[in-house]
Amino acid sequence: QQQVKQSPQSLIVQKGGISIINCAYENTAFDYFPWYQQFPGKGPALLIAIRPDVSEKKEGRFTISFNKSAKQFSLHIMDSQPGDSATYFCAASMDYKLSFGAGTTVTVRA
Amino acid sequence: SQTIHQWPATLVQPVGSPLSLECTVEGTSNPNLYWYRQAAGRGLQLLFYSVGIGQISSEVPQNLSASRPQDRQFILSSKKLLLSDSGFYLCAWSFRPGNTIYFGEGSWLTVV
Numbered sequence: 001q002q003q004v005k006q007s008p009q010s011l012i013v014q015k016g017g018i019s020i021i022n023c024a025y026e027n028t029a030f031d032y033f034p035w036y037q038q039f040p041g042k043g044p045a046l047l048i049a050i051r052p053d054v055s056e057k058k059e060g061r062f063t064i065s066f067n068k069s070a071k072q073f074s075l076h077i078m079d080s081q082p083g084d085s086a087t088y089f090c091a092a093s094m095d096y097k098l099s100f101g102a103g104t105t106v107t108v109r110a
Numbered sequence: 111s112q113t114i115h116q117w118p119a120t121l122v123q124p125v126g127s128p129l130s131l132e133c134t135v136e137g138t139s140n141p142n143l144y145w146y147r148q149a150a151g152r153g154l155q156l157l158f159y160s161v162g163i164g165q166i167s168s169e170v171p172q173n174l175s176a177s178r179p180q181d182r183q184f185i186l187s188s189k190k191l192l193l194s195d196s197g198f199y200l201c202a203w204s205f206r207p208g209n210t211i212y213f214g215e216g217s218w219l220t221v222v
Contacts, residue, residue: 002153006153031209032209034209034210034211036213041216041218042215042216043200043202043213043214043215043216044154044200044213045213046210046211046212049209049210089153089154093209096142096159096204096206096208096209097144097156097159097169098154098156098211099156100153100154100155101153102152102153103152103153
């Protein structure tokens with residue numbers, strides 16, 4: 001049973017465009033929501049994270065929007081670059097264990 | 111700074127053979143340690159986690175086991191591999207307490 005549902009499975013965006021990835025969860029006990037970026041053959045690396053008492057967090061071109069009442073959160077990649085082509089995973093943490101979404105493969109076309 | 115080392119990076123093992131993947135963390139003490147598995151094109155599944163030496167929690171029933179013989183060492187093992195054990199295995203750690211999990215580079219296991 002997947003505790004975090006992520007969509008879309010893949011997306012293609014033009015260079016300079018905006019990539020949007022959405023995640024939803026059911027368990028209100030989750031208290032930390034990170035996003036990870038994974039390049040082929042590598043381990044995932046933390047990109048940005050948010051706590052449920054914050055509605056938005058921005059770091060450079062990456063923004064997390066968090067809607068606690070809807071139990072949804074999303075990642076926006078602004079001004080997408082070819083180097084952003086990777087798989088992105090949302091996750092939710094409870095008791096220091098992460099539950100991951102299935103991942104979104106982002107391809108940025110030059 | 112903290113680093114995590116995981117080996118071997120790749121291995122091809124026959125069905126029924128044993129498995130040992132090893133992971134060590136440097137630059138911190140008393141970390142939480144984790145083993146995740148990622149099937150091809152899939153998300154990450156938590157297999158085991160440990161909050162201290164000799165303390166192992168299993169998240170899913172399976173053909174694998176984990177051990178933590180030292181504070182910063184985490185080992186994933188199997189006595190007899192199955193074809194379904196193939197995948198990308200990731201060791202990870204976090205501060206205790208701490209929510210952010212840091213992953214190693216992973217080990218590709220192909221069971222043939």
